[in-house]
Amino acid sequence: MKPTLPKTFPVTCHTDHVGPGSTFVAIKGMQEDGIKYVVQAIQKGATKIVVYQDAVLNDEILGLIEKNNIEFARVENPRKALAQLSAQALDYPAQKLKILGVTGTKGKTTTCFLLEHLLVHAGYKTALLSTVHNKINGTIFPTNLTTQHPDYLHVFFATCVQQGVEYVVMEVAAQAFSLNRVEGIAFDGAIFTNFDLEHAEFYATMEDYFAAKCQIFTQTKKGAPALVNIDDIHLKKLNNVISYSLYEQCANFYAHYKPDLTSTQIVLKDEYYFCHTLLGEYNAYNLLAAVSLLHSLGLPSDVLNNGLQTFAGVPGRMQLHTLPNGARGCIDNAHNPSSYKALLSTLRKLTDDLIVVFGCGGQRDATKRPIMGSIAAELCDTVLLTSDNPRTEDPAVIIEDIYEGIAKERQYKVIKELDRKVAIEKAYKLSKSTSIIAILGKGHDEYQLINGVKYPFSEKDILHHLI
Numbered sequence: 001m002k003p004t005l006p007k008t009f010p011v012t013c014h015t016d017h018v019g020p021g022s023t024f025v026a027i028k029g030m031q032e033d034g035i036k037y038v039v040q041a042i043q044k045g046a047t048k049i050v051v052y053q054d055a056v057l058n059d060e061i062l063g064l065i066e067k068n069n070i071e072f073a074r075v076e077n078p079r080k081a082l083a084q085l086s087a088q089a090l091d092y093p094a095q096k097l098k099i100l101g102v103t104g105t106k107g108k109t110t111t112c113f114l115l116e117h118l119l120v121h122a123g124y125k126t127a128l129l130s131t132v133h134n135k136i137n138g139t140i141f142p143t144n145l146t147t148q149h150p151d152y153l154h155v156f157f158a159t160c161v162q163q164g165v166e167y168v169v170m171e172v173a174a175q176a177f178s179l180n181r182v183e184g185i186a187f188d189g190a191i192f193t194n195f196d197l198e199h200a201e202f203y204a205t206m207e208d209y210f211a212a213k214c215q216i217f218t219q220t221k222k223g224a225p226a227l228v229n230i231d232d233i234h235l236k237k238l239n240n241v242i243s244y245s246l247y248e249q250c251a252n253f254y255a256h257y258k259p260d261l262t263s264t265q266i267v268l269k270d271e272y273y274f275c276h277t278l279l280g281e282y283n284a285y286n287l288l289a290a291v292s293l294l295h296s297l298g299l300p301s302d303v304l305n306n307g308l309q310t311f312a313g314v315p316g317r318m319q320l321h322t323l324p325n326g327a328r329g330c331i332d333n334a335h336n337p338s339s340y341k342a343l344l345s346t347l348r349k350l351t352d353d354l355i356v357v358f359g360c361g362g363q364r365d366a367t368k369r370p371i372m373g374s375i376a377a378e379l380c381d382t383v384l385l386t387s388d389n390p391r392t393e394d395p396a397v398i399i400e401d402i403y404e405g406i407a408k409e410r411q412y413k414v415i416k417e418l419d420r421k422v423a424i425e426k427a428y429k430l431s432k433s434t435s436i437i438a439i440l441g442k443g444h445d446e447y448q449l450i451n452g453v454k455y456p457f458s459e460k461d462i463l464h465h466l467i
Contacts, residue, residue, distance in 0.1 A: 003136040003163045005155060010089035012151040013082050020045035023089070025082040025151075028052055034078075035061075042068060050085070052078050083150035083183035093157035094185050097127075097165060100293065101172045101182075101220075103213045104193025104229075106339045107286045108146070108171040110278070111193060113314045114290035116169045121307030122299055127160045129153070129170035131333075132315050132444045137163050147176035150183065174212035175202060187220045189297060191227045191289050192241075195234040196338040200365040210234060217241065225296035227253075229285055244292045246284060253292035257284045261350055268292070271301045277313035280346030282339075316443025318343065321463045326433030329463045333443025335361065335388075337371040344379040344438065353435040355382040355427045359420070360402060361441070362393030362449075369398065370405025377410040380438070382430055384415045386423035388441045389449040420448065421462055428466050439463075 008019025013027050015037045024041035026034030026049065035055055042049070042064045048071040051057070055074065057065075065072050075081040087094065100115060102108045109131050116128045116135070128135040131146045136159060147170070148156070160168055176182045195210055203209040217238070220226045228235040230243040230251055245251035246266070255266040255273075264278040264287055273291055275283075291304055313319070321329040328351075334343045348354055356376050360369045376383050385402055387395035395418055406414060417423040427437045439459050442448075448457040 003139050003159050005141060005159055009086070009151050009155050011082065011086040011154075013078075013149060014151070015040045015044060017151065018044040018046050020047075022046045023048040023050060023085055025050040025078050025085065026052070026055065027078045027082065028055075039064060042070060047071060048073070050075055050078060050081055052076075077180065079150075079180040080183050083154075083180050086151045086154040087184055090154050090158040093154060093161045096161050097157060097168050098188040099168045099170065099185060100189040100191075101170055101185075101187040101216055102191045102193065102289075103172045103174070103216045104191070105196040105198050105336065106334075106342070107193035107282065107289070108173075109333070110283065110286040110314050110317055111191060111289050112169045112171050114286060114308075114311065115293065116167075117311050118290060118294055118299070118304055118307040119167050119169070121310065122294075122303050124166045125164050127156070127163075127165045127168040129156065129168065131171055136160055136165060146171050146173040147181050150181050153181065153185075172216055174199060174209055177215040178202075178212045182219065185219060187216065187224060189225050189227075189293050190216045190220045191293055192216060192229065192235060192238070193285065193289060194229055194232045194338070196336065197368055197371070198336050198365060200367050201363065214238070225293060227289060227293055227296070229289065231285075242292070242296060244288050246281070246288065253288065253295070255284075255288045257281060266291075269301075271305070273301075273305055273308060275308045275311055277311055279318060280342065282342035282346070283318075316445070318346075319460070321460070323428060323431070323437075323463065323466055325428075325431060327428070327431040327435040327437060329428075330436055330438045331443060331459050331463075332438065332440050334440045337368055337375060340372050340375045340440070341379075343440070344375065347436050347438055348379050351434055351436040353382075353432060354380045354438065355384070355431060355435055356380045356438045356440060357384045357386060357420075357423050357427050358438075358440040359386045359388035359390075359395065360398050361389045362391035362395070362398060366401060369401040373402035373405035374407065377406040377413055381413065382415070382427070383413050384417055384423045384427050386417050386420045387448070387450075388420070389445075390451075391449050392451055420457070424459065424462050425466065 009017040011023040013025045018041045024046040050073045102111050119126045134141040134143050227242045243251040244253040246257045255268040258265040263276040264283045265274040316333050319331045385399045446458045447454040
C-alpha cells in the first residue's frame with residue numbers, strides 16, 4: 001500500500017497537527033511564541049500541554065486547562081521534550097531503522113540523493129529526508145526544511161517502519177542539532193562533507209557553527225562508519241573518523257579525480273566510478289563520499305557502479321536546459337561563497353560566455369553577500385543582480401550589499417534588475433549559442449518569499465517559455 005503520513009500527530013508543536021488526544025508542546029521560537037496557540041490546541045482536542053519553565057499563562061488558558069482536565073507540564077527545554085515525547089509516543093521508531101546522516105555546508109543534498117539511489121539499486125527499501133523533498137519507498141512528500149521538526153521526523157520514521165523501510169538517508173543541518181530536532185537519533189553512518197561560511201544570522205561565531213555540525217559524531221553509533229573530507233582544512237583536525245580525499249593518499253578512501261566535461265569520474269582502489277549526471281570536482285567529492293560510506297557498510301563496487309549509471313541527478317542542482325538559441329540555462333541551489341566558487345569555476349570551463357543571474361535571501365547571513373558578488377564578477381562575463389527570496393528585506397538593499405563586493409574594474413559587467421523573471425529574460429537576450437546562463441540561489445524552489453507571502457515562481461517554466 002502506498003505510504004501516507006497522518007494529518008494529526010500524537011505529539012506536536014504545530015496546531016495543524018493537533019487532533020483528539022494529542023500532546024501540544026509550546027515552543028518559544030525566534031519569531032513566534034507557542035503559548036499563543038495553546039487555546040487553539042485545546043479546542044482541537046489536545047489533552048496534554050507542555051510549556052517552557054517560565055511561560056506566563058493567561059486566565060483563558062488556565063481556565064481551559066482546568067475545565068477540560070488537561071494534563072499540564074513545565075519543562076526546561078521544550079524542544080528536547082518535543083523530540084523525547086514524539087519518539088516515546090510512537091515506540092521509538094528510529095531505533096528500528098538504519099539511519100544515515102549527512103551534514104556539511106554544501107553537498108548534503110546531492111550526497112543524500114546518491115546514497116538513497118544506490119541503496120535502492122542494491123535492493124534495499126529506503127526513505128529520504130532532504131531539502132528538495134522527502135520520500136518513502138519512492139513516494140514523494142513535500143518539505144520546507146532541510147531537517148524537519150522532531151514531531152514530523154518520528155511520524156515519518158514510524159511510517160517507514162510500517163512500510164518495511166531498511167535505510168533512511170537524511171540531511172542534517174547544523175540547526176537540527178542546535179534546536180534538538182534530531183535529539184535521541186543514533187546514526188548508523190555519517191558524513192561531514194565540508195565546512196565554510198554560512199548561517200551567521202544564527203550562529204555568533206564560525207566555531208559555534210562548526211561545533212553544531214560536529215555533534216553528528218556524538219550521535220553516531222559505536223562502530224558505525226563516520227566519514228570526513230580531509231581535503232577541507234577544518235575537518236583535518238577531527239579524530240576517530242574515516243577519511244576520504246581527492247588529494248591526500250593517506251586517506252582511508254583516496255580517489256584520483258579525472259576531470260571531464262561530460263561526467264564525473266573517480267578512481268578508488270583501482271575501480272572506476274563515473275556518473276554522467278554530475279559535473280565538476282565538488283561533485284567528485286559528493287560521489288566519493290557516498291561510495292566510501294556504502295563501501296564501509298559492505299556494498300560491493302560493481303553494484304555501486306551499476307547504480308551510478310541510472311542516477312538521474314538532483315532537482316535544482318546543476319540542472320541544464322537547452323534554450324531556443326542553443327545556449328544552456330543552469331538552475332542551481334548555490335547560495336554561499338564556496339558553492340559559487342565551485343559551481344561557477346566548473347561552468348567557466350564549459351563556455352566562452354558565462355552569464356549569472358542571482359540575488360541573496362533576505363533575513364539570512366548578510367556577510368556573504370559582497371563575497372558572492374566578488375566571486376561572480378571574477379568568474380563570469382555578465383552579472384545580473386536580482387531578487388531571490390527577500391522575505392521582509394528590501395531587495396534593492398540586498399542587491400547593493402552584493403554590489404559592494406564587486407571591484408570597480410569589474411562593475412561594467414553588472415546589470416541590476418529587481419524583477420527576477422525579467423532578469424532571466426534579459427540574460428537570455430544577451431546570450432549566444434555558446435553561452436551558459438547560471439541562475440543561482442533557488443534551485444528546486446517553485447516560489448518566491450516576499451513579505452511573508454509565497455508567490456508561485458518556477459525558473460524551469462521561465463526557461464521553457466523563452467522565445
